[in-house]
Amino acid sequence: MDTNGTTTGSLVPPTSIIRSPAMFWIIVSSIPILAIWWWTDYRWRISEGEPPLVPFKIPWLGHGLDFMNDINGFAEWVRSVHPTSEAATIQIAGQHLYLIFDTKLASQIYRRSQTFIFDPFILQTSQILGANKQDMKKLTEGAQVVSPAPAAEDSGSRILHDLHALTPQHLTGKSLDRLTDYFINVICADIDKRFPKKDDENYAWETMDLCEFVKSTWCHASITALFGTNIYEIWPGIEKWLWAFDKEFQKMFTQMPRAVMPKPYALLDEGQEMCEKWEAEALAAEERGEIGGDPDWDKYWGLRFVRLRDEYLRKSGLSTKFRAGNQVVFIWGLNANAIPIAMQTITRAVLSPPLLASLITEIRAASTSSSTFDLKGITTSPLFRSVYLESLRWATASPSPRVVRQDTQLGPYHLKKGNMAMVHSRTLQMDEATWCIPGKPESHPSKFWAERFLDGDSETEKVRVEENAEAESNYSSDIKASHPVAKPLKPKQHEVVGAKSKEMQARMLALRPFGGGTTLCPGRHFATNEIMGGLAALLLRLEIEVDEDALAKNGSPLPDLSKQGGLFPDRGLICRVRRRKGV
């Protein structure tokens, strides 16, 4: 300002030590260059021993946009930049993320659950799901984090650990059998409703999109098996909501405000409102004495596990909104991966008439009457297992992230505290060196080869279980060490048996649809029953033929890579369907 109080137009303050305008402008214009140098070349260069850094252009943000927009395509590109490296470093929002390409390093990450931790992601998700300050305080108590808050009061409760330990015991054994029975019964009832039995058995062909039929039938069966039937009465639009939420949910992890992305928040609001209502009605039914004793399933809560889980959340003093958010994510997780894989398995079976015929032969061998079958006979059939595992390999892209809790050595690399490490299953599942068998062009990983797992797949689960047992034991010791009186629920340890051939082990370690370690998907047994058992129920009841004209016009469905986890077929499959005679 001049002495009259008006601006002079000059940006150089009269008292500044930089009296020359030229010097001022040189300094001002060099600030961005200095900043870029600071962020790219100095501030964010990799430390000694970190995996090679993939070049990036945008300071600080690094590869953030590419990673968020298309994680599958991005991971494939990173692999092509470092085709022989066991891992690579990428930069996302000022942090390093180590993408792991080597199966043995991936296994190490899963086993070392005290160093490669998952709780930070659960806490972040909880915040997104509407956990309030009190909820967050409770959830954070004893959680595995990089830098714990200084001397917060510790009551000894370990909510994240207890919830984690509660799940697997209810998704195995008798509870799993009950869940599966319910699921298969609903599938059969829905098929019977859609294709009713007639006395004259004169069934006409109907043309339909098989993918859509499987999507809605499997969804209805799995939601009611786990969450009861009342949820459909309260929320008839649950399926429409589910698939809309599935498209939007990942966006919430950018933590942009509601005003910037109203759609995901609106869907979350709807889910929470409905789940609050669902819980309130179940509690009211309990009050009225409608849910007597300790039933293994009831129409309000669904499976006993869901009732006990909700009871645990209430007893832990977590808010109604957070509890509802927790159910929203459970409903989503229950369906978002398993349903696309059911669609993939069924469409691949139907697309190959010889394979379809062989599967029907297997079903007949496991039949106990004209319309029933022994599930064990199906899930242990080598052909059924092979088709299922190949569907998982071909059509999942499960990113399994961990936070590095302290500076640590992983194989040849030195990983830095606070960064992230991620096993991206698809990169391993599409690795030519692992999957191609010389002289067998059909074994190329880009191809769906139904017979790929005919030999020796039984070892797959054993390796997962072995990793899981080690990870659980590390996790449990870690949690116990954090508080002298904390009594975390003891996770069930699984037995490990069997030897592994070297070649087979490499393939098994490269098949990672269900993640690994402590967070190895506890729903995988139910998913297996849903997909293989559901396929058997479907083929036992219905004759299905692909509409060749529609196929020629639309092309054969491929995995839609725009999503993560279970990948949907990227288009429908028009089929002619009718009820089988004699069923």
Ligand code: HEM
């Ligand atoms: C083909 C179907 C499925 C696939 C591909 C799948 C995949 C996954 C993956 C990748 C994880 C995270 C693992 C990690 O980062 O290490 C996970 C966790 C989980 N899944 Fe699944 N899942 C499937 C089906 C199911 C089903 C049907 C349920 C429920 C009945 C379920 C319940 C869960 C739960 C509760 C977790 C969290 C475990 C924890 O944090 O302790 N999943 N799943």
